[in-house]
Amino acid sequence: MSRTALPSDLEGAAERSAAPASVRAALAHLLERAPAAIDRVRDDVLLANRLVAVLAASRSLTRQIDADPLGHLDVLAALDQRPPVHDDTA
Numbered sequence: 001m002s003r004t005a006l007p008s009d010l011e012g013a014a015e016r017s018a019a020p021a022s023v024r025a026a027l028a029h030l031l032e033r034a035p036a037a038i039d040r041v042r043d044d045v046l047l048a049n050r051l052v053a054v055l056a057a058s059r060s061l062t063r064q065i066d067a068d069p070l071g072h073l074d075v076l077a078a079l080d081q082r083p084p085v086h087d088d089t090a
Contacts, residue, residue: 037069
């Protein structure tokens with residue numbers, strides 16, 4: 001698979017989102033920076049939908065995801081589980 005184009009299912013999800021241009025740009029950036037993240041969401045429709053919703057809703061959260069894509073995908077994949085709070089972040 002070429003790493004220059006988004007998978008068609010993610011392109012479609014971006015197009016259906018509340019902010020298609022922003023979501024496409026964020027996904028394209030993730031594809032370039034963290035292809036494993038795109039591979040992960042491509043294989044998990046629920047996770048892809050969650051990611052697209054967050055990217056469409058919040059520039060701040062988009063920047064957070066960009067900083068640690070796989071870590072934040074772990075959180076999005078397990079929304080029913082609260083991540084641990086570390087003493088240095090409380």
